[in-house]
Amino acid sequence: MECLLDIPFTLDETALLRQLHLDPDSVDRKELRELIELAQEVGKPKAAYAESFVDRRDGDTVEINGVAFTSRTLSKKLVNSWRVFPLLATCGHEMDEAFSAPDDMLKEFWWDTIKAHLLMAAIKHLNAHLHHKFRLGKTAQMSPGSGDVDVWPIEQQKGLFALLGDVEQAIGVRLTDSFLMVPNKTISALMFSSAKDFRTCEVCHRADCPSRQAPLNQKLWEEMQHE
Numbered sequence: 001m002e003c004l005l006d007i008p009f010t011l012d013e014t015a016l017l018r019q020l021h022l023d024p025d026s027v028d029r030k031e032l033r034e035l036i037e038l039a040q041e042v043g044k045p046k047a048a049y050a051e052s053f054v055d056r057r058d059g060d061t062v063e064i065n066g067v068a069f070t071s072r073t074l075s076k077k078l079v080n081s082w083r084v085f086p087l088l089a090t091c092g093h094e095m096d097e098a099f100s101a102p103d104d105m106l107k108e109f110w111w112d113t114i115k116a117h118l119l120m121a122a123i124k125h126l127n128a129h130l131h132h133k134f135r136l137g138k139t140a141q142m143s144p145g146s147g148d149v150d151v152w153p154i155e156q157q158k159g160l161f162a163l164l165g166d167v168e169q170a171i172g173v174r175l176t177d178s179f180l181m182v183p184n185k186t187i188s189a190l191m192f193s194s195a196k197d198f199r200t201c202e203v204c205h206r207a208d209c210p211s212r213q214a215p216l217n218q219k220l221w222e223e224m225q226h227e
Helices: 012-018 027-042 072-077 094-096 105-133 155-164 167-171 218-224
Strands: 002-004 046-049 052-060 063-064 067-070 082-088 139-142 186-193
Touching: 002 052, 002 105, 012 105, 027 105, 046 167, 063 072, 063 082, 067 155, 067 218, 072 139, 082 105, 082 155, 082 167, 094 105, 105 186, 155 186
Parallel strands: none
Antiparallel strands: 002 046, 046 082, 052 063, 052 082, 063 067, 082 186, 139 186
16 A cells, blocks of 8 residues: 655635635635634645556456455446556545534534545545556546445445555544445545546436536446346
8 A cells, every 4th residue: 555645735715715605705704714724734635545456357246456346337347457546535534633613513514625625635636646657548436335326335345445454544544334434525446547437426326416526327327237
C-alpha cells in the first residue's frame, strides 16, 4: 500500500457561500468563515492505493491478489484488464476530531460540505498521481455498494480493504460492521484501464442519490444482466 499524506487543498469562501445559498452580507458568512479557517488549520486529506493483479476470472467471480469478489458487472468490466488499483481517498479523520455541533444541524451541514471539498481534493490528487506514475490512459472505476444492490454488494468492501492493508493505521479510515466508512467523506474504488469511461452510477436506479456521478444507462444495465 502506498499513501499520499501531504495533499494540498484550497477552500473558496465565495464558492461555498454560493453552494450553501448563504447571503454574503449575513451573519452566516462570519460563522462559515470561522469553519473554513478551522478546516484550513486542521484539514489533512489523504489517499491510499495499491497496485494489484487479477489472478483469475470464473463466471461472476474475480480473484485479485488472492481476494475473491463476486460481481457480474465487475467480472465483465475486467475482462481485458489484468492490473487494477484498489484505492481510498478521504477528507481526513482530523476533520471529525476538530468539530462537532450535534445541536446545530445547519453548521453540521456546512462542515460536511467543507469535508466534501477536502475529499474532492484528495480524489483529484490521487487520480493525477496514479495516471502520472503508471502512465495510465483512460480508466474506469467501480465502488462496492455503488449502483444497484447486486451490481457490486457493499459487503465486498471488506475484500477491497484487505487488498490495501491496515488503512486505519495508515490514513485513519475504518470500516464499520455495516461496511460503511469513517470518516463519512471517504470513497473506495477499484480503478482499471478501460477503453470506455465507466462509473457504477451508470447501472444504478436510485434517482435521488446525492452522490450520483453519472446518469443511469439503462441499455448498459440490461447488458450487464446477461452473459
